[in-house]
Amino acid sequence: xxxxxxxxxxxxxxxxxxxxxxxxxxxxxxxxxxxxxxxxxxxxxxxxxxxxxxxxxxxxxxxxxxxxxxxxxxxxxxxxxxxxxxxxxxxxxxxxxxxxxxxxxxxxxxxxxxxxxxxxxxxxxxxxxxxxxxxxxxxxxxxxxxxxxxxxxxxxxxxxxxxxxxxxxxxxxxxxxxxxxxxxxxxxxxxxxxxxxxxxxxxxxxxxxxxxxxxxxxxxxxxxxxxxxxxxxxxxxxxxxxxxxxxxxxxxxxxxxxxxxxxxxxxxxxxxxxxxxxxxxxxxxxxxxxxxxxxxxxxxxxxxxxxxxxxxxxxxxxxxxxxxxxxxxxxxxxxxxxxxxxxxxxxxxxxxxxxxxxxxxxx
Ligand SMILES: *Cc1c(COP(=O)(O)O)cnc(C)c1O
Numbered sequence: 136x137x138x139x140x141x142x143x144x145x146x147x148x149x150x151x152x153x154x155x156x157x158x159x160x161x162x163x164x165x166x167x168x169x170x171x172x173x174x175x176x177x178x179x180x181x182x183x184x185x186x187x188x189x190x191x192x193x194x195x196x197x198x199x200x201x202x203x204x205x206x207x208x209x210x211x212x213x214x215x216x217x218x219x220x221x222x223x224x225x226x227x228x229x230x231x232x233x234x235x236x237x238x239x240x241x242x243x244x245x246x247x248x249x250x251x252x253x254x255x256x257x258x259x260x261x262x263x264x265x266x267x268x269x270x271x272x273x274x275x276x277x278x279x280x281x282x283x284x285x286x287x288x289x290x291x292x293x294x295x296x297x298x299x300x301x302x303x304x305x306x307x308x309x310x311x312x313x314x315x316x317x318x319x320x321x322x323x324x325x326x327x328x329x330x331x332x333x334x335x336x337x338x339x340x341x342x343x344x345x346x347x348x349x350x351x352x353x354x355x356x357x358x359x360x361x362x363x364x365x366x367x368x369x370x371x372x373x374x375x376x377x378x379x380x381x382x383x384x385x386x387x388x389x390x391x392x393x394x395x396x397x398x399x400x401x402x403x404x405x406x407x408x409x410x411x412x413x414x415x416x417x418x419x420x421x422x423x424x425x426x427x428x429x430x431x432x433x434x435x436x437x438x439x440x441x442x443x444x445x446x447x448x449x450x451x452x453x454x455x456x457x458x459x460x461x462x463x464x465x466x467x468x469x470x471x472x473x474x475x476x477x478x479x480x481x482x483x484x485x486x487x488x489x490x491x492x493x494x495x496x497x498x
Contacts, residue, residue, distance in 0.1 A: 138478050138487045140439035143318055145482025146383075147325070150375060154325075157371045168364055169347070172371040177330070179377055180314075183297075184306045186332035188339035191365030192346055195293040195315020198329040199227025201363060202311040203261070205341045206287050208233050212260040214289075217246040218447055218467035220265040224291045225448040227313070228263065235457070237449055239466040243409045244268055244420070247466075248276035255280070261287035266295030266305045268443070269321065269417035273409055274300045274308045281309075289313065293329075294417035296322040297384055301411050306332045316373055321387070321417055322380050328369040386481055387416045390488055394419060394477075397492045402429075404473075418443055422473040429498060430475055436494045440475050447471050 147154060161172060173191045181189035192198050208214060210232035216224055218237035228235045236254050241247040244267045251262065262281060264272050281288045288309030292298075295305045296314065306312025316328035333339050344351050349360025376383075391414075395405055404422035408414050420443060423429040433440050447467040449459040461468065477491060 136487065136490045137437040138439065138491060140441050140478050141319055141480045142482060150379065153375050154372055157375055158368060161367050161371050167367050170367050172367045172374065173365050176370040176374050179374060180330060181332060183377060184304050184332050186307050186312065187334040188336065189330050189332045190339055190342045190346065191370055192329040192331065193363040193365060194327045195313065195317060195329040196223045196226060197361065197363040198313035198331045199224060199291060200230050201342055201345050201361065202289050202313050202331055203227055203231045203233065204345060205338055206261065206310065208260050211258065213258040214261045214263055215251055215254055215259060216263040217265055218449060218464040219244060219470050220267060220448065221444060222448045222451060224263060224265050237464055239464055243270055243407055245270060245272040248273065251280055255284050259284065259286060261289055263289045263291060265291040266298055268420050269294050269298055270408065270414040271295060271298040271300040271305045271412040273412060278308060293320060295415060296320065297380060298415045299413045310335060311338060321383055321415055322373065322376060324369040325372050326369055328365050328373060330365065383481055384415050387479060390479055390483055391416050391419060393488050393492065398495050400496050400498055402498060403495060416479060418476045419479040420474050420476050423475055424473065426473055426475055432498055433494065438478065438491055438494060440477050442474060443476050445471055
């Protein structure tokens with residue numbers, strides 16, 4: 136049997152007519168940038184998250200870049216972020232001229248809040264929390280630190296649409312929540328798209344201005360801004376998908392329940408879920424010693440797997456200038472040597488899930 140890592144076509148096919156009708160309507164409306172679809176998507180997504188405002192943007196990376204920019208974080212400032220995140224989180228900080236300060240993750244792959252305080256100094260301006268792989272981080276201690284040291288709190292929710300800590304959605308704990316709607320994310324568009332959510336009107340207004348060349352009124356520019364507008368077609372398609380996000384999460388969690396209950400090979404470490412945190416399973420990540428052998432074995436049996444992520448940001452070429460070496464962040468490095476994600480997508484067949492479980496248990 137052949138099992139792909141992901142198959143985005145299936146998600147489209149389930150609601151094909153609705154997506155096609157939406158595209159047709161937008162094409163025929165004659166309005167393609169910053170029209171009603173964006174406006175309605177922003178209202179609907181803000182309501183879904185439980186935030187006052189949402190501003191649609193061109194990508195998740197743009198959401199991060201513009202979030203730090205809107206808060207005035209720049210050269211000379213430091214931002215705390217976990218050492219095992221996807222590199223976009225770090226780029227959102229460093230593109231603004233600020234310095235990322237890494238903190239090791241805990242056993243849930245999220246930031247270890249007990250290791251944050253020792254990294255705070257007079258240059259520290261913010262903490263960027265990444266709800267990695269789809270699991271909400273434990274926000275209590277982090278929020279307390281932000282209050283104690285007067286730091287901004289930004290959440291990278293690119294993988295955690297709908298995940299909750301203590302009953303509250305990720306994206307609502309900090310000053311700004313940043314979302315990506317990259318096609319493979321749980322709420323995925325059919326191209327690039329992103330957004331920020333916030334309950335602070337001033338921040339929302341500033342982000343709206345920044346996304347459109349820094350202008351509030353056409354041809355009157357307040358800031359040097361960006362072109363980072365969410366387009367009408369992506370917004371319209373996201374409105375359709377948002378209606379089914381709950382369904383997507385339920386279907387994924389059913390597959391995950393089987394993985395968690397039925398994979399019982401002692402060579403494979405399963406993901407753990409922290410108390411009071413929910414997981415929306417953007418990715419299902421295992422840990423295996425001798426990962427290459429394991430991945431080769433899966434491949435030989437027709438199962439695709441992917442590493443998220445093989446190189447932690449501090450060791451990537453892009454961040455050589457920060458001067459870190461192998462051994463600087465042992466926990467993140469250890470994860471990057473051992474983690475491997477297995478197929479988990481909408482439209483996966485029961486036989487495929489059973490087959491993956493069987494092959495892994497026979498390893
Ligand atoms: C996908 C992702 C991003 C970037 O989103 P894009 O839409 O691809 O720019 C940022 N952070 C994390 C954690 C991500 O997974």
